[in-house]
Amino acid sequence: MDERIRMAVAKVIVDLALDKEFDYEIPEELAERVKVGTMVSVPFGKSRREGYVLSLAETSSFAGTVKPILGICGDRAHVPEHLVALGRWMADYYCCTQEQAIRTLLPAAVRSGKVKPKKRKLYRIADREAASAYVAVNAQKPAAALRVDLLKVLLSDGAQPIESLKASVPAFSNSSLQTLVRKGMVGTIEELVRRDVFGDSKVIPSKPLEPSKDQKKALELIAKMLRGETPSHVLLLLGVTNSGKTEVYLQAIAMALALGKSAIVLVPEISLTPQTVRRFRARFGDELSILHSRLSDGERFDEWNRINDGEVKIAVGARSALFAPFRNLGLIIVDEEHESSYKQSEAPRYSARDVAVMRGKFEGAAVILGSATPSAESAYNAETGKFLLARMAAQVDNKLPPHIRIVDQRRDGPPEPGKSTFFSPMLVEAVRDRMNRGEQSILFLNRRGYARVMICEECGFEARCPDCSVTYTYSKLHEVLSCHLCGGVIPAYAACPECGSPKIRYAGLGTEKIEAVAGAVFHPARIARMDSDTMRGADDYEVVLERFRRGELDILIGTQMIAKGLHFPNVTLVGIINADLGLTMPDFRASERTFQLITQVAGRAGRGDIRGEVIIQTHNPENETILYAANQDYDGFSKFDLEFRELLDYPPYTHLITVFFRGEDESKLVAYATEFTNGIQAYIHDEIKVAGPSPAPIERIKGKFRYMLVIRGRKLKLMKQALRILALHRPIPKGIDVYVDVDAQSML
Template sequence: MPAARVLIDGPSELVFDYAIPDGLPVLAGCRVRVPLRNKTSTGTVLAVTDHAPADLGFALRPLHSLTDPEPLLTPKLLELARWIADYYACSIESVVRVLLPEAVRTEENAAKTRKAVVLTQLPDEETLDQLAKRAPKQHTILTLLRHVPEQQMPLTDLGNAAGTSVKALVAKGFVQLIDQQVRRDPDADGVDEILPTRDLPLSEEQQTSLDAILSSLETDGGSLASPPSPTRPFLLHGVTGSGKTEVYLQAARHVLEAGRTVLVLVPEISLTPQTVRRFRARFAHIQDQVAVLHSNLSQGERFDEWHRIRKGKARIVIGARSAVFAPLPDLGLILVDEEHENSYKQDQVPRYHGRDVAVLRAHLEGATVVLGSATPSLESWQNALDQKYQLLRLTHRADGQSLPLIRVIDMRLESKKQKSKDTFLSDRLRSAIDDRLAKNEQTILFLNRRGFARSLQCPACGHVCQCPHCAIALTYHRTDDRLICHICGHQAVVPRKCPECKDPSIILQGFGTQKVEDVFHKVFPSARIARIDADALRKKNALRDLLNAFRARKIDLLIGTQMIAKGLHFPNVTLVGILNADIGLHVPDFRAGERVFQLLTQVAGRAGRGSLEGEVIVQTFTPHSPSIQFARHHDFDGFADQELEMRRQFGYPPFARCALLTVRSTHERRAEFTLQTLHRRLKEALPPGIELGEPLPSPLVKAHGQFRFQLILRGPKARALTRHVQQVLDKTPLPEDVTAVFDMDALSFT
């Protein structure tokens, strides 16, 4: 009898074999009901075999039934899941739980329905006249149904008192009550109307890029109807404002016209509304076929969007990292916008990279993948230099405007002039903002640190209020009047005197977006100021509403964290101020310089995107840093050349694969000893070419109440690293309260 291996739903990764009863069409990827102890559970079929294992010694229990007649996971998605499990050294069960989100797996979620009245038979004119005299409500209902699309209406739209009249019409055979499925639209409460747009004229560089993408999409005879053979991924390197999105839109149109589907990945949820708006405006005739997937959706919204995608009702999917697993049929094109962003890397098991998974999925599905960025990751850039990716370049802005002028302000001189350590507003930036306010132009201010002050410190004894669970200072948030840890979320009451020496002169140190907003309200009293960060966007759709207000010029000055650093297009923004360019520059990470360069270039690109010239003012205490100087001159090639040479000399990615092994526990010595033991065993049978680092405390040695120790592994091939570490971990029993985490292609080393 054939058998199925089933992943049981629930927090634990239980996998059991079950016999498949005769006549039950079970395939890999199906959802099934199975017996588990004395109850019935649901699960996902991972694999189907012709015969049960011969050495069991007992008969397998049979499956009960299918929850859905068709597999929810296609063979290509299951193949992708197996690759992720092997490459990132995680269980296939953890990957399947990402492919099938909880909203889909949980039987508590279902399609939302409402009662609707359908006209089944229209009475003759004589009967209608009699109803108009004797039962005017019944006559009104029939008249309404005659003139609405599909001759049906929701029962609630007929009024609270319509129930009795409808029952009478049902008894007479004129109408019928049905259950009508209702889509829970994530954008249902949007107030702004989307106006249709048309394809824009392309520059020569844009047309060349589009032609290259379309040529990869075409098959024999120039038809897109059948899946083509896999092609090289495209790296679309275009300066900010060069019109990459227009290339995306026109490529997507060709794919849709051929009957295939499009997947668009964006790095931040904050970019999703704008991208959705652009695609819905361009494809206004099929607006209802655009689906959205991201973590801010409710369970019901995610359920509806996922099933719309699977059933082919949505042909364009836009979403963040996990949308790479959207069950799109006939996938033709994958667009990865801002491909360099770290947010594409999952920080929990399975620790996959959305960009890399997108490249592999395109290969498996026979689709074309386009990676776009003004500041490509050095890994993607090196792949283009090695001819693994096909490089497309947009070197000029689409509107013909020049890139914004970037001025660097040395804050060491400003601090001396203003006699303050925490100054964050230079004279040059202040006068530039005044000038924009006078001209009714808009300004964006960027500071990648939320909160009011970064710490609370006693000047008498030097005590700093620390998080009891993490090795980090608590940040003061004025809105909540609380000290909050940005790692674990711990909150504490603000002390009125030092907890150590009882000195009442305890003071706030540093500044965050809340303090900047507070000070700027005083410095620019007539300006309309708003703030965008995680604290200001706790309500659903708050981000969309703020960006719409800024687009409508109801806000003069927008202060924000990295949420506003990329992808946003506001033509009236002529000034961008970067309040502290040094944040992130001096952290113990070989990618620190690359990240700062990317962030500065992306933020600077928000200025001058309309008919007016833009200006960027960068405030820094390290003005001679290569990251800042190359960003100042918009010189990606120069930065990449010197950075790649450094990486080559020291054996860092992209010239080697890098992995991180972290051990954590609530007991410091136990975590340290466990990592030392693993280090010794890894060293014993170390494959040639792999470099094993020393076990050391993590830069953030304590987080969420656990002590953390780590070691870095580097080697020419990822699979060799993964398999060696996996073999050692499988053979090494860990203490009950110790956890080992392996992160292949790690992006964070803190």
């Protein structure tokens, strides 16, 4: 019989982006230990490489000699076998290499092997009989008093770190301790110490609340999902802001735990605030894992291992928490499922929401997608019956929704001397009224910086980033011009660099300017600003929100990071400075994102006993999106938006793939993009539309030109296979980058 037929074979991917499996023989001594997902060491060419086992086989089709696996990386984390199938699906669906997809399943801190478990030495009684005898014989001998005291502590309290011994024995001496070690009465052991992500913070335990009528219906449906009694494993939980979605999440998790299963909760990164974490800890204690970008590598390593070792049953985190290595997963919750932050911007460019649905399918877990403003894709899936639907239309305690007013800024006319051009008289009066009543206000503008552009009034010069197709943003605080795409920073000009004229002005509006103007208009208000310019440190976000919660601030000014996930009962007013931002973006999702943002930030008002008020300032008061948002009419907007998308063949009625080409040499880039496009012509049929290649809306970033190819269609399986071959397996000219973005969320 042929030797290749009889031997056991592992199909391995190595740590190179080759998108290819290689066959290796499994030595007999490793046969019981090599599993799918195991990290192994293999010979590769003349070198030794590490890789992961993707599958096992009895034979190899390789014509040459199949080399044996050299060993198992025993000190390194392995990919849980049940996640390997998910990684392989991601590689196929999102047109990335298998190596990129499998690496995503493990945090870098775990995968690299550079972070080690934290351990501490404990001293303990090694010979209890000898130690007890020593204490009895030497109890009254002054010379042995210190050794006797040390033995007494260890005999009564068990194993101790040296710090505890020092605290318990005032006259502690290390030499006395080491004498006891040499005599064999005391020994040492190593104890694994988990790094504590919660620190000294404490929470008051909470109990489940009596569910409202809508919450009860949702929970009954979730209970059936957990038992596998529903036609779909996915539920869209459509609940207006402040309708109690989080309480549904908490009780659903309790149901999963009661069935002996685990749960994952995904939240947008910026919403992973202490307030969010506090609610989960109050219900489930510290027996949950927290995963987010502010963790150190050591903390991330320990949190992953707590899950992998079965120490916890709940993981709460941002996008990557989806890959928490639970073995008996019962529930995945995706809060604010519409958030664009669930889409990864680097390969693999996956959507955590969509991959959550697939992981739930693979592992038989229920998936809850929660939002007050669901994405068009999720709304369509619920409408067509692919997803289950549960509605929560009333606020908790039957609170009235906020009173929303639209201010038409076109009618304001020239401002009076000394008056603000950014705050309408209605908004100024409303903010001052809240200050007089001891209530708080939020002012929202989804644009940071002081001004968007520097313009010379003499020659018309605009200060633009030389490496990107955008203008610089001006920061008055630091007197710099910065590019928000490449991060470039230069000193602000005192005069025009083109003509030398001092007649330069800074136009446009950002949160920094709003803060400066608000300080004058609402003096002596206590004001803080939250945007990515001010929230630099790991704790900045928490510090500002805690001050706001304690009532130390009157006004909070910010971008979208304050638009969701915040619950402050004393906030009774939200002012939206410019509701038109985003509506003119060259993206078919512009209306959807504007509606979602307005609705979400409006939901911050009136969460206490006093009805909230929202003032929307706009130059387009007749715009359908703004009107639907002002009326809090999600159903009306969804119908309007879906009709528009169906008419133009946009998702969710089709799938959307963008192919981006980047390079410094524009002519070379155009030539290759054209050649690439010619390569997919054979796969274009009546149900596929292709546009481009053409310059991207932002034509240059970091000195590289950007062209894009947009593909829309209902049957794209063969097209994706062709794109995969062209982008991953065919030579690409030097100096050109190509990447495929499946289900693209940004058209910029």
